Amino acid sequence: MNKRFLTILIVALTGMLFLSVAALTFAAKQDVPDEITLQNKGYKKDKKGPVKLTHKKHSVEFKIACVDCHHVYKDGKNVWKEGDHVDKCSKCHPVLWEKGKKKKKGEAMKLQNAYHKNCKNCHKALAKENKPTGPFKKCNKCHEKKKK
């Protein structure tokens, strides 16, 4: 083998090694955060303050399944499972909704409604069953006071 060819081969292989390490690091498991502050940008009017979600507590202490909050729908079925990548809710649920536009079947509702439906409906349903639950009436039990 010619020396020059060997050098090129080594350089190419080293490059490929770096690329695969980078790809693996990028695909590494996402952290599952203990607490999340929900504060999306782009709302028409940002009327309310941010909302803190005790993420870990909800799954560990309150025993809420990941799939009660996370989903990827395929043919109307939730195919998301623990360990899969989690996208921000806003990736699919639009922050802004065209005035007068009707939601089609299978389409993701607007972001604010998606959060409220997810969080409040669960809390409300549990309250009806007289089980320990979270807030659904008092806005400021979820929303922090807005800093002026």
Ligand code: HEC
């Ligand atoms: C169970 C928790 C919870 C309760 C109770 C709740 N919200 Fe929210 N709300 C959220 C979450 C989570 C978001 C998303 C926050 C974000 O993206 O900034 C949100 C977003 C909003 C937004 C859009 C973002 C903004 O700041 O303008 C408005 C408006 C809003 N809520 C109004 C209300 C009002 C009014 C009440 C009381 C009647 C209320 N919410 C009660 C959880 C809650």
Ligand code: HEC
């Ligand atoms: C009570 C609802 C709820 C439960 C239960 C829940 N999550 Fe989440 N999770 C959320 C919300 C809300 C976000 C933030 C989404 C956003 O920013 O739009 C989030 C974010 C995440 C993220 C992304 C963090 C990042 O870096 O962006 C991961 C990963 C995740 N959750 C994994 C899990 C796993 C695994 C479980 C079960 C053990 C779980 N979640 C249970 C509501 C929940």
Ligand code: HEC
């Ligand atoms: C990958 C895209 C995607 C992501 C990410 C996503 N959603 Fe959805 N979501 C959808 C679609 C599509 C529907 C409508 C499904 C249907 O009607 O069959 C939906 C429906 C919903 C519904 C109504 C159905 C139900 O389960 O009660 C709620 C509430 C909801 N999403 C909340 C959330 C929240 C909260 C997050 C973030 C933690 C989130 N979604 C992240 C695509 C997504």
Ligand code: HEC
């Ligand atoms: C499927 C059910 C379910 C969903 C979805 C859910 N919660 Fe809760 N949440 C609970 C339960 C159960 C408790 C309280 C249990 C207890 O006190 O033992 C709770 C408690 C809370 C509390 C008070 C205690 C604390 O840890 O701060 C807040 C605030 C709260 N939830 C916010 C949210 C927000 C914000 C969302 C949506 C992003 C959400 N929850 C979604 C079931 C749910």
